[in-house]
Amino acid sequence: MKKANIQPFFIIRSSSHGLGVFAIKDIKKGHVLFKMTGLIKEAPTRTSVQVGKHKHIEDRLAGFVNHSCHPTARIAKRAKSLISLRDVHKGDEVTFNYNKNEDKLAAPFKCDCCNKTICGRRNRRRQ
Numbered sequence: 001m002k003k004a005n006i007q008p009f010f011i012i013r014s015s016s017h018g019l020g021v022f023a024i025k026d027i028k029k030g031h032v033l034f035k036m037t038g039l040i041k042e043a044p045t046r047t048s049v050q051v052g053k054h055k056h057i058e059d060r061l062a063g064f065v066n067h068s069c070h071p072t073a074r075i076a077k078r079a080k081s082l083i084s085l086r087d088v089h090k091g092d093e094v095t096f097n098y099n100k101n102e103d104k105l106a107a108p109f110k111c112d113c114c115n116k117t118i119c120g121r122r123n124r125r126r127q
Contacts, residue, residue: 009034009061014093016112017066021094026087033073033082033094036062044106044120051077053103068095069113075101 008027014020027033036059041048047063048056057080065073065082073082073096082096098105098118108119 009094011061011064014066017093019064020066021061021064023088023090023092023094025090027084029084029086031084032076032079033084033088034061036080036082044102044104046107048106049075050102051075051080066093066095067098067109067111067118068093069097069111071095071097077101 008023008025009021010024011019011021036049036051036057038058038060040051041056041058042054044050044056045058048058049062049065051057059080062082071085072088072092072094073084075081075096076083082094088094099121102120104120105118108117110116111118
């Protein structure tokens with residue numbers, strides 16, 4: 001994994017997700033977008049990211065990363081990092097697929113991409 005030198009992001013209103021994290025410069029595929037730091041909790045919250053079994057980190061920036069069925073990033077749980085899945089261009093929103101990373105969500109919701117309920121891996125049911 002390549003490491004980004006700085007955290008080239010800003011938080012602004014997303015077109016469909018409230019606030020979101022957006023790139024302020026181009027970032028190559030495979031780069032560490034940012035490393036998550038913060039309090040580890042046993043249960044998920046609306047802003048936590050799962051980094052292990054019963055381990056959910058409260059990272060200030062990651063709490064604003066929205067879900068997408070076609071994400072720009074993935075979670076590297078052991079490294080507590082977001083990794084770019086493709087080239088991310090200036091102005092692109094940083095997203096990850098909650099259903100692929102989270103066992104359970106504190107607040108399930110209806111996805112704008114696929115119109116399915118996003119509730120985490122363990123709570124998914126056929127829709």
